[in-house]
Amino acid sequence: MANEDKAGAKAFVTYYWAMVDYAQVTGEARKLRRLAYPTCAACTGGIDGLVKEFPRIQTVSGGGTAVQNAEVTPLRAEEQRLFQVDFTIKNARQVITFKNGKREIHGAGSNRYQFVVSLDDQGEWRVGMWEFL
Numbered sequence: 001m002a003n004e005d006k007a008g009a010k011a012f013v014t015y016y017w018a019m020v021d022y023a024q025v026t027g028e029a030r031k032l033r034r035l036a037y038p039t040c041a042a043c044t045g046g047i048d049g050l051v052k053e054f055p056r057i058q059t060v061s062g063g064g065t066a067v068q069n070a071e072v073t074p075l076r077a078e079e080q081r082l083f084q085v086d087f088t089i090k091n092a093r094q095v096i097t098f099k100n101g102k103r104e105i106h107g108a109g110s111n112r113y114q115f116v117v118s119l120d121d122q123g124e125w126r127v128g129m130w131e132f133l
Contacts, residue, residue: 009072059097
């Protein structure tokens with residue numbers, strides 16, 4: 001496995017989280033959904049939850065994320081090239097105001113995650129598994 005493959009996996013994880021940020025602010029989740037295999041339960045669940053809740057939301061402020069401390073490990077499953085990416089997401093404070101006037105405030109913090117990513121048949125990166133560490 002070449003370093004550029006590992007670098008590509010790491011860059012993809014950063015891009016994925018940029019799309020999560022975009023979807024949270026706009027409600028547009030189609031692009032985000034295309035970045036994960038349908039079998040990624042955590043991906044699908046998160047996206048479905050966002051799509052369900054977004055019509056109730058008036059504004060979202062803050063909440064931006066940054067990928068930190070990403071460690072990439074090449075894996076193999078038969079002929080498929082996979083990469084395990086363990087990383088930390090640092091998130092900024094976020095305030096969600098709902099159309100009914102209620103507000104949710106999520107404090108700044110960080111969480112550790114693990115993705116397994118691969119290139120699909122068209123050469124596009126996708127998340128196949130997402131776990132909380």
